[in-house]
Amino acid sequence: MTTPNTPSQNPTAEPTINKPAPVTPVLTKRWLSPTSWSLKTYEQLEGYSALRKALGGTPEQIVELVKASGLRGRGGAGFPAGVKWSFMPPNEDKPHYLVINADEGEPGTCKDIPLMMADPHSLIEGCVIASYAMRAHHCFIYVRGEALHCIRRLNAAVREAKAAGYLGRDILGSGFDLEIVVHAGAGAYICGEETALLDSLEGRRGQPRLKPPFPAAAGLYGAPTTINNVETIASVPFIVNGGADWFRTMGTEKSPGPKIYSISGHVTNPGQFEAPLGTTLRELLEMAGGMKDGVPLKFWTPGGSSTPMFTAEHLDVPLDFEGAAGAGSMLGTTAVMVFNETVSVPWAVMKWSQFYEHESCGKCTPCREGTYWLTGILERMLDGKGTPGDIDTLLDICDNILGRSFCALGDGAVSPITSGIKYFRDEFLALCAKNTGDQNAATASPALAGAHS
Amino acid sequence: MTGSNTGSTYGGSSVGAGTTHQETVGDTDVLGISPVAAEHLVTEFVEDLSVFDGIVAKARAIVLRYPDSRSALLPMLHLVQSVEGRVSQAGIQFCAAQLDLAPAEVSAVATFYTMYKRKTCGEHLVSVCTNTLCAALGGDDIYNKLGEHLGEDGKKLGHNETVGEPGAPGSVTLEHAECLAACDLGPVIQVNYEYFDNQTADSAVALVDALRAGEKPAPTRGAPLRDFRTAELELAGFWPEDEADYRASVDGPSAAVETLRGAKLAEDRGWTAKPYPAKAPLPEVEKK
Numbered sequence: 001m002t003t004p005n006t007p008s009q010n011p012t013a014e015p016t017i018n019k020p021a022p023v024t025p026v027l028t029k030r031w032l033s034p035t036s037w038s039l040k041t042y043e044q045l046e047g048y049s050a051l052r053k054a055l056g057g058t059p060e061q062i063v064e065l066v067k068a069s070g071l072r073g074r075g076g077a078g079f080p081a082g083v084k085w086s087f088m089p090p091n092e093d094k095p096h097y098l099v100i101n102a103d104e105g106e107p108g109t110c111k112d113i114p115l116m117m118a119d120p121h122s123l124i125e126g127c128v129i130a131s132y133a134m135r136a137h138h139c140f141i142y143v144r145g146e147a148l149h150c151i152r153r154l155n156a157a158v159r160e161a162k163a164a165g166y167l168g169r170d171i172l173g174s175g176f177d178l179e180i181v182v183h184a185g186a187g188a189y190i191c192g193e194e195t196a197l198l199d200s201l202e203g204r205r206g207q208p209r210l211k212p213p214f215p216a217a218a219g220l221y222g223a224p225t226t227i228n229n230v231e232t233i234a235s236v237p238f239i240v241n242g243g244a245d246w247f248r249t250m251g252t253e254k255s256p257g258p259k260i261y262s263i264s265g266h267v268t269n270p271g272q273f274e275a276p277l278g279t280t281l282r283e284l285l286e287m288a289g290g291m292k293d294g295v296p297l298k299f300w301t302p303g304g305s306s307t308p309m310f311t312a313e314h315l316d317v318p319l320d321f322e323g324a325a326g327a328g329s330m331l332g333t334t335a336v337m338v339f340n341e342t343v344s345v346p347w348a349v350m351k352w353s354q355f356y357e358h359e360s361c362g363k364c365t366p367c368r369e370g371t372y373w374l375t376g377i378l379e380r381m382l383d384g385k386g387t388p389g390d391i392d393t394l395l396d397i398c399d400n401i402l403g404r405s406f407c408a409l410g411d412g413a414v415s416p417i418t419s420g421i422k423y424f425r426d427e428f429l430a431l432c433a434k435n436t437g438d439q440n441a442a443t444a445s446p447a448l449a450g451a452h453s
Numbered sequence: 454m455t456g457s458n459t460g461s462t463y464g465g466s467s468v469g470a471g472t473t474h475q476e477t478v479g480d481t482d483v484l485g486i487s488p489v490a491a492e493h494l495v496t497e498f499v500e501d502l503s504v505f506d507g508i509v510a511k512a513r514a515i516v517l518r519y520p521d522s523r524s525a526l527l528p529m530l531h532l533v534q535s536v537e538g539r540v541s542q543a544g545i546q547f548c549a550a551q552l553d554l555a556p557a558e559v560s561a562v563a564t565f566y567t568m569y570k571r572k573t574c575g576e577h578l579v580s581v582c583t584n585t586l587c588a589a590l591g592g593d594d595i596y597n598k599l600g601e602h603l604g605e606d607g608k609k610l611g612h613n614e615t616v617g618e619p620g621a622p623g624s625v626t627l628e629h630a631e632c633l634a635a636c637d638l639g640p641v642i643q644v645n646y647e648y649f650d651n652q653t654a655d656s657a658v659a660l661v662d663a664l665r666a667g668e669k670p671a672p673t674r675g676a677p678l679r680d681f682r683t684a685e686l687e688l689a690g691f692w693p694e695d696e697a698d699y700r701a702s703v704d705g706p707s708a709a710v711e712t713l714r715g716a717k718l719a720e721d722r723g724w725t726a727k728p729y730p731a732k733a734p735l736p737e738v739e740k741k
């Protein structure tokens with residue numbers, strides 16, 4: 001029995017007047033303006049008006065607003081930003097810190113870097129508002145070192161903002177002080193993990209910390225700290241100006257707002273498309289001009305290599321936090337990497353495994369050793385020396401990494417493998433075809449105790 | 454059961470499919486392959502730090518940016534690379550002295566991060582993204598082609614190897630890189646961390662030929678090209694002092710077609726987000 005009145009079953013019944021446009025430029029709306037990165041352009045296009053408004057209210061009001069907007073973290077995990085901010089202690093017994101995660105390194109992800117190049121002041125303004133809301137007087141923007149042009153633009157923006165009185169002492173006569181330091185990383189994907197980032201920012205090897213204590217209790221220099229992604233914080237000035245209800249005109253009840261979808265790979269027109277959360281791949285492909293040269297879609301990631309891959313059967317999955325999870329993956333960073341039929345899944349999986357092996361920080365055994373074995377086995381399979389038993393071994397290793405690693409890098413490392421085997425087992429088997437039959441000896445005597453439960 | 458199938462295997466699968474670890478990977482002359490001796494990574498004596506005399510003031514300025522001096526270590530290692538094109542034992546001792554750390558503590562950090570180079574870099578560092586997406590679009594071919602093209606005596610130039618006298622004009626260091634966060638513009642190359650987007654094997658060869666010839670081709674996105682050491686100085690937070698140079702570098706291009714694709718599509722179709730309401734007051738909360 002169907003219920004014809006539910007909007008999902010009958011989209012035309014929805015009042016079209018309330019439907020947002022397919023592309024909703026908010027974060028990206030200034031990007032087309034000439035020298036969009038300059039303070040002059042920014043001020044002409046509503047820049048720093050949200051800061052004036054925010055400083056006219058109390059920190060509690062800003063936290064409440066961000067909570068009401070339903071803004072969820074754009075760095076991958078989707079934690080509600082306002083709730084995270086409210087974990088910061090109300091007193092100032094110790095200094096409070098805001099740290100911006102601009103380490104963008106998840107394979108496929110390419111939204112924060114264009115944002116910081118095109119509109120660095122939106123991030124700076126967001127930082128001032130968020131710092132005011134959390135009573136932080138020191139904010140660090142940790143940018144991956146390879147993003148030199150962003151670092152340059154951010155530094156220039158900080159200089160301009162400071163000269164104009166939007167940063168520094170007694171901002172706009174409010175009595176609120178804030179310093180922003182732009183800090184360059186040095187090439188390590190793991191430093192995107194928020195506690196590894198803090199260790200790195202303290203001048204150490206970037207290795208994750210045990211939680212609890214959570215950063216809001218003991219973060220940078222052991223003091224209360226909030227870590228947010230670039231896109232999360234850059235959304236804040238728009239929420240301050242437009243209000244929570246306006247923000248919720250885009251996206252879904254649980255995943256409100258616009259989101260920058262980064263479409264790359266075998267499509268006609270790859271690029272950045274800011275659309276309401278819940279947009280589907282079918283819709284995104286239409287914006288991107290369809291599959292390149294008409295070669296059919298084979299597999300894709302909804303949000304980077306750490307999110308389990310999807311196939312053509314997932315074209316209509318709404319790409320919001322619930323939709324992606326409901327279909328067995330994760331929204332991640334909305335890094336939509338599209339691969340056509342010419343790409344071998346085991347090859348792609350092997351390449352990603354090499355990445356995780358290289359980037360594993362080495363702190364915990366399942367990830368450090370597991371990624372080594374996964375990569376070696378996949379490389380050997382691709383070399384034509386695989387056996388069907390290898391597939392079970394891969395899954396077994398994945399099982400020993402997933403949920404048993406110290407941080408989420410380990411979990412991410414197994415996503416391409418388990419999802420690749422789930423949807424494309426035949427391709428893995430095909431790699432072993434010529435070795436079946438005569439390899440019983442090799443698979444009969446597992447030599448590593450504990451490898452099989 | 455053969456009984457010979459012991460050694461380093463995981464559940465019957467072994468990495469190289471030899472029957473023992475030794476057979477799989479060959480015997481290893483640990484000291485022979487260790488860079489420790491060749492690169493003076495471990496030295497008992499105090500190095501001559503005079504090459505760094507010119508950056509002492511800058512090193513102190515970095516320390517002042519942070520509430521805790523140790524936070525200055527990563528930028529300071531970039532600063533050291535701007536002098537020597539690598540992090541040497543002397544560079545490690547310089548940072549340790551500035552920050553009151555043990556050299557071993559600095560070494561532990563320097564060796565963790567990919568961007569700190571142990572061997573002196575060329576005038577230019579060419580990084581080719583070979584992560585999956587770029588690789589599928591041709592990044593692996595580009596990397597292989599460059600290795601062959603820059604190699605000498607029939608030997609390919611390998612990862613982190615340099616053609617030319619390291620640091621001398623026209624010298625080029627090649628590396629393969631992980632995802633450079635420009636996948637919509639893949640295959641991507643960086644030279645001294647400036648972007649050269651949408652590359653092909655041919656365009657990449659033309660690019661390195663120009664670098665070898667002492668030219669400075671313009672990046673697709675980034676500042677006018679300088680050299681690896683200048684890039685490292687910028688990563689340490691020091692920018693051109695000449696105002697015109699500074700503006701030229703900040704204003705270097707960034708607006709790729711791909712970056713603007715969604716915004717442009719919306720403009721062409723007249724698509725926008727809803728306008729803000731006339732009034733959007735901050736929510737009332739109880740005064741705490």
Ligand SMILES: Cc1cc2nc3c(=O)[nH]c(=O)nc-3n(C[C@H](O)[C@H](O)[C@H](O)COP(=O)(O)O)c2cc1C
Binds near residue numbers: 076195
């Ligand atoms: C291995 C790993 C890499 C990560 N890389 C990033 C990153 O580059 N940028 C980012 O914002 N978050 C990254 N994250 C997520 C952060 O740990 C953290 O959840 C996020 O910065 C919180 O910000 P948000 O709540 O605004 O999303 C990474 C997580 C892991 C486990």
Ligand code: SF4
Binds near residue numbers: 359361362363365405
């Ligand atoms: S899961 Fe991997 S990256 Fe994370 S702590 Fe363990 S070894 Fe390090």
Ligand code: FES
Binds near residue numbers: 107586634635639641
């Ligand atoms: S995969 Fe090459 S830039 Fe992302």
